[in-house]
Amino acid sequence: MSKLIVKNGRVIDPASNFDGVADVAIEDRRIAHVGQNLNAMGARIFDATGLVVAPGFIDMHVHLREPGIEHAETIETGSRAAAAGGFTSVCAMPNTIPVNDNATVTSYIVERARQFAVTNVFPIGAITRGSEGEELAALGSMKNAGIVAVSDDGRPVMNARVMRRAMEFARSLDLPVIDHCEDLNLSSGGDMHEGLTSVRLGLRGIPAASEDVMVARDILLAQATGARFHVAHISSRHSVAMVAHARRLGIAVTCEATPHHFVLTDEMLAAYDSNYKMKPPLRSHCDTGAVIDGIVSGAVDAIATDHAPHPGSEKMQEFEKCPFGILGLETALGLSLEHLYHTGKIPLSRLVALFTTGPAGVLGLDRGTLKPGVPADVTIFDTECAWTYDVNRSYSKSKNSPFDGKRFRGGPVATIVAGVVVWQRDRQAG
């Protein structure tokens, strides 16, 4: 029977309100105990002195690109990047080729992940067939095959009637409905956030209203249907306000924020660098401030990366031809520490919750905690270590990140999935 003790770290387990120096004992791939001076007889020791020991981080919004787009990322490379970012679980968005809209594709992803992934991979199923927004996908059989939520991420359901039916059906299956809220008519042709910078640069704008009108629509539909509705990568101040308001009314609405939407603004696009091109677009200072306020107030449940690998050749084009999206897995914790914790906006326990109990709660996963008996997924990180992100040494197959070369204060140190250390920072390399 394999036994691992993570010794002497600052254990933060928001689910049990625990925050103190302790040991975490892992036996048989599950958490056995959290306590003081646990008997290490016969166990391997991981010395976590001076480090934070947290439940395994969950990234509920990742594009692994497999099947079909393996030149950009695979389940294996994406999961390795996840592990190097401190994530023990990732949710795979369904916009693969073919789209994950039936149990066969879901089973394929689950099987490939079992063979090649170093982290847990939870597939998200499409809402509609081919994510074409018309006919509902096989939600029930996909649920049986392992999906944890449904979403037509990136190709949002424009027809409100279809969305209503999807919410009704998802509710009966107890699946959350995740929407990439974007009115495709309002955003059509846009390359960046509509505002002073887009006007200056002569780039076509994506108005914040294109997000807001869909958040409003979906909140009303969630209220009408009783479904659990989750806003993906919330980015506009009005959307944050509407989500907070809906929650006060008792509507089952949750949301996630990506690090780039609270760290970067549209002004970063001044040099037409496509590594700043994503959807939703980087918005104004007011919007990033509102996202951070939402994180502080609790309106935002989770931090997710929207990790979106694109090969270099696709990002090396005229700005308007470049695809949307950036890598996110390996920089999420460092950015969150820098902008949320080191700035004093939130305590460390809240930061851990945004990566653990937050997403686990949205998805109904029995993870994100160190309670005895749960799978031994543990994230060990340092709030102070200095390191530099070198995108050319990333585990991801793609290199599209605006954070290449950035110096970080704090980041992941080791990632344990089901009791196995799947990644550990090379201290020499820094």
Next chain:
Amino acid sequence: MMKGLLGIEQLERDEIEAILARAKDFQPLQNQSFKRLDTLRGKMIVNLFFEASTRTRTSFEIAAKRLGADAVSITASGSSVSKGESLVDTLNTLAAMRPNAIVMRHAASGAPYFLARHLPIPIINAGDGAHEHPTQALLDARTILDNRGQLEGLRVAIIGDIAHSRVARSNVHLLSKFGVDIVLCGPASLLPAELGQIAPGVTLTNDIREAIRGADVIMMLRVQLERQHEAAFPAGEYFQFYGLRLDHLALAKPDAIVMHPGPINRGRELSSEVADFQRSVILNQVENGIAVRMAVLERMIGEQTHC
């Protein structure tokens, strides 16, 4: 030495003044029988035009030749671009031919920035999408100066499809640096409110009469249907509300001049009478285009010690 000319926005005022002064030196050349200098003898300039253009491309070619440089023009339809070569590959190929500068016109905003990031050669922006058209603003300023003597204190109305106009953006940045009172005018769908904050001294109006009132310069823009992806105003109503007619001119200063970057659409943005109006300086703008581009090319390339 400045490396290339990507836009007016980041240029210093004294840099602009130097180019405009040098362009004035080149103006008399236009009337000489022998028009050629040899300032740039042995230099090679590639004119890379990914978007149709007659006047700008020709103007750059003539400017290069008058300075004694060799100019090669490549247009998208006749190049490997139409065979599916990516922009970065086209550029690398051209760079390997070691030109002393590349003059680039592209339909995508920011394309010259992309080029400048990848090549160590001076890039001269000859118009990028809806972003900037720096030599147009310089030749417009030269034309205004020829008629007015100074820019400070003037009132300039720019009327038309501002949202899609690189000419408007470059002119706004240039004129603002000289303390000009700038009025931008067009239908709301072509006049985003943020334009009011793009540079100091800019005001916005949807009323053409208000824009023209008291103006020293009236700059009309072409309606860029090719850049509009939807109907921005009711069909057929443009000229009625935003076309410049002779009777409008009475609202302007008595000696106001009318400018247009061309090509003009008679009956769409200005009436035929206005196009032929004696105080229309549209053809002076074309002439100044050559002088200004000579000044720019000389400044970008002439001071290079080696390349």
